[in-house]
Amino acid sequence: MPELRKDPVIGRWVIISTERGKRPSDLVVETPKSRGGFCPLCPGNEDKTPPEVFSFRAGDTQPDKPGWTLRVVPNKFPALVSEGDLNKRGDGIYDTMNGLGAHEVIIETPDHHATASTLTVPAFKNILLAYRQRMIELKKDRRLRYIAIFKNYGDVAGASLEHPHSQLIALPVVPKRPLEEMAGAQTYFNYRERCIYCDIIRQELLSTVRVVAENGDFLAIEPFAPRFPFETWILPQEHLSSFEHTPLEKFSALAELFSTVLKKINNALSFPPFNYMLHTAPLDKSENAYDHWHFEIIPRLTKVAGFEWGSGFYINPTPPEDAAHYLREA
């Protein structure tokens, strides 16, 4: 019998169609393949990107020259621009404003062929520290309301460049999804005076069936009502609403767990295309009792079709308990 499950935060129902329960080997995975050609993100090509806004590099090297281990640069084809004012305006019943914000590329490593499975934990830690650093810097611009950080790996997942990178988009509005999460978490908090994510963490650590890995500071789970097979969340076990407020001394533990989880996904599913996205509190509500930052990792194994687009309702052929079991063993 298929099961309907409801996400406790935003109230989204999903169908877990256990009758078609798929093992990792039943899922068709399109492992991203190298396309070759010129790479504007590789060392030596620093002049092919806009000037860097942040980097980790050897002390005796110059900005926009080789010698870096990680670089952050503005996107050459930005979705948003940084100059000008918002000019909020109406057009009859419609609302519009100028596309102000920032769009940056985090070049994660000089190694074009690195994957989550070959990157060292310290290298992974630097990526996470770069996210934090750029958030702290961009937050100073009071026009901005939300910072979205995400990674697309593989063509199927929307990556247009092969070189390992993630992206940051800073927005003058809070997007719909974080607003929904905040509203759901706030409703729960008003009722119970507890953070819903803290309650999820407590229940998952007790039942253990959906736990993928944990290390005392951080927890990786398959959520109770996942949209997709092998959807995986990583959360701090302590209550923290905003990613950029995470104490620096926790970043090694986070890098270790995040890296472990991505390696497990690569092992279980033969290097699937994937997306991950940081969910964190809006900039002007960055310390609150109900938001709880987390990463959502989505291997791209199923096609999203009309039903999902139209209804916001998802059919998932792999129960999260099965996925957690495979990932624990991977």
Added chain:
Amino acid sequence: MPELRKDPVIGRWVIISTERGKRPSDLVVETPKSRGGFCPLCPGNEDKTPPEVFSFRAGDTQPDKPGWTLRVVPNKFPALVSEGDLNKRGDGIYDTMNGLGAHEVIIETPDHHATASTLTVPAFKNILLAYRQRMIELKKDRRLRYIAIFKNYGDVAGASLEHPHSQLIALPVVPKRPLEEMAGAQTYFNYRERCIYCDIIRQELLSTVRVVAENGDFLAIEPFAPRFPFETWILPQEHLSSFEHTPLEKFSALAELFSTVLKKINNALSFPPFNYMLHTAPLDKSENAYDHWHFEIIPRLTKVAGFEWGSGFYINPTPPEDAAHYLREA
């Protein structure tokens, strides 16, 4: 300068990145190709599907035999099952219930190779009448709360069978997206005592820049804040909350406009993969002053990546005014 636009019903912001404004010819279209092989939906193979629950067929022919022009059958691999009770239950902070409902396939034509461009208007009208008929029938089951009707065309859009078909999923809960639309439309109604969609229709007919086609009874527009290039909506110009309440005498006009719009999309974009989905009121609120049924058609031209999944925020490289212009001329 890119523009941020807000959907007036559900409050979703999108980036219209006009600087990368794409003409139809700039968009990479993966036209679905025939894969050949055995087709369980073709005439002569009626025994390969579960027994039909509805059909249009020649008067002297038997159910589940050739002679039909349209057939509706239960999905052989249903996401939901019709037998049993809901057994709503909790598991700590989580909510779950049995996956009860219906999952049907509307086989639109006996012609395996038909497309929206070759189907006649009367054949298209029959498809729409079949939707209506199944909704009226399934509504009698009081366990059901919402009926989702959608079509996936092409592999990229999630179609696993090539033969022209659409699908129906009847659910014991109202999915998130219709709930959001209802909430947004109701808030607007409470404030202005007018249906927001009726206001949209009035404004679009006046400004005409986003109108694709109209015929007095129905209107096709590119919405003001579309998620995707060439996203197109079809709405009744008169206020109608539920599709199944549309007067029978309107179905010829609907079929004519819908067929025209799909032909225009095929002409402008060389037969792109697409999804469409009916948005209609929940079954237990099927006549109300604020919901307004409509179809949303989404050609699948861009890849949905981490940013969109995580944020519910979309970057659309084609302004709807440009898309409407191309489609009007197509």
